[in-house]
Amino acid sequence: MAQKLSMKQRYSALTRDLDWTPDYVDPARVFPYTAFEGIKVHDWSKWEDPFRLTVDAYCKYQAEKDKRLYAVLDGFAQGQGHLSLSDARYLNSMKLFLQGVTPLEYAAHRHFAFLARYYNGPGPRFAALCQSIDELRHTQTEVHTLSTYNRYYGGMHSWPTMFDRVWYLSVPKSFFDDAMSAGPFEFLIAISFSFEYLLTNLLFVPFMSGASFNGDLPSMTFGFSAQSDESRHMTLGLEAIKFLLEQDEANVPIIQEWIDKWFWRGYRLVALVAQMIDYMLPRKVMSWKESFELYFEEQMLGGLFKDLEFYGITPPRHVEHAIAEKDLLSHQVYWTLYSFSYAAAFTTTLPDPAHRAWLREQYPDTFERYYQPPFDRAAAIQEGGGRFFFQGLPQLCQVCQVPMLFTEPGDPTTLCQRERVYRGERYHFCSDGCQWIFDREPAKYVQAWLPVHQIYQGNCGGPTVPDVLAWYGIQDGDAGSTSARSTTPTGSAGTPKPRWGLTMPVRAITEAYEFPSRSRAELYGDDQLVHVLWKGNMLLAAAATFRVPRAMPWAEFLAGVVDPWAASDPDYRPGTGRSWTLDGRPLEPRDADTLADLGVGHKSLLTFDT
């Protein structure tokens, strides 16, 4: 009679005994992706999965999780549970979740399936396989969970299309595309370690506690069900990093750079969560600041990084900026979404007096001083029957793709601008963190599909806001507030003039990694993009980006382009004394000078004071 195997023995039988070493095909051809990143692995059998999961246990418990979730969904639908939400506004956060997170789960499903085939070791292959199935389960259960609301509320249709097209969703999409286009080890550090271990608690736990607190039983149940898999994913991330660090000392500096990069990439992504926690939940669970302190500073910096010190790993580069931003982040991001919500598939409203009191209490050093004034001005506009909007398109960061809404470290009233000229073209960044990431691999980031630039190139349905919204799949009423305006002067296409072609430092599986900028000057013909920043005006969340002819005279540029945008601020007076700068140098324009005469180039930054 066969004896029942222990957990350890069963796991070992699955992951070791079913593996074999190829002998008539070169292993390098079977596993072609695990060498080019420079990571050295000497012994794949050293990989440990603490969960010791086997196929039977995996199926048994996953089935149980689904059974529990679907019982809740059925009961909620039967009992008209959607009527018991704290407030319909709550669903904004779920729209954002469905549009921005669900597609990431699907992307993760695809990429972990790829890794389940291409890692050399059977341990990580099986862990990746389980995760791939988990991520598909998350995609499906999220869709099922939110379909409960889709029957009654707008803005939840077309989310896969929106994910590919809508401006604020290019933030999560480009984040994940960046990871998927990296090698298999960088992906693991990007997603499994930096995202799932370092930052996942900031994303999921407040979302799901928020769901619980706002009467959203289905999302809470879904979230905790998904999160129970997430604990396994966190373990994969932590095992991965320990395994790679222990395999070879030469791996340490490579991994440190990946942590540095992916911490900042992930941190910029969760900016969307920060505003959700502080502004979109009608009943608050905890503030972003508190959640950042608890889940990141205490657990990760205070716990995890002490452990990684042993291997010579230090806390991520630029983490001090993230810590300093905890008092600012959610307000800056929400104000930006409020300013642009005519182009979003969710609603934004001004915080009411009770909400403001809560914000003042949570953010005693910053809210009243810096962020309440714009809300007060917007409230005054609203009382007069209007609605404040940013009447233009924002300048975007080349790396994180978030509008350039972040401020200089230590100076919450000055928008942060960083710039690099790479191969003759200018690029802008929201922070030192994003600039550092660009500098490591400029050839990768010049390819960024920046929504604003794509609109100006005519790739997004047409030149007006209604054209673009139709192309996004956003319907009237999805946002709760709409404004139909025509913004963009367009120009004719010019002659292509290639200006790239040297080798670049991106570590790639191919010999040459060469791609043109996706926003190069030639794509705009006789026109060019120009960024304009009104310095110190907190009502305008970011600089604006315009497409204008190089031959446009200054007077026409002012009256036809700058004035209509600056008039977003009702106090703006055209023609009042201003001091201008062009790319950091003083500029004294005369009315008849053309932009070209003045030296305003493609993606130049003009700033003015009033």
Place this chain on the structure above:
Amino acid sequence: MSGSREATGLDHDGGRAPSDGARQAQRVRTVGVDLQEAGEDARGVVVAVERDNPGATVTQLPGLVRIQVPGRLVIRRASVEEQLGREWETHEFQLAIVSYHGHIAEWDEDEIVIQWDH
């Protein structure tokens, strides 16, 4: 790495880095788990964990129970079974866990151990 990088340090309480002596005597880092606040099973696990881990702090959040323990957290099958009055395999813990911090150092038939290794 730059000086500013080191200065970011691990002391998030806003104070300066402690002296070497203070660093030695530093408080033990906590590990912990977040569990779903769902039904008898979850309650049984929480009670078992509290019993087996002196110094455990239990915090309630909407839908969640957070358990934190200085240094090392252990979940014993026998203790959970005693609470639930039925057989319980450690794999079942996957149904309750939402998140954790620390490193899962052991997970076998009899116990689950979460700790920092270094």
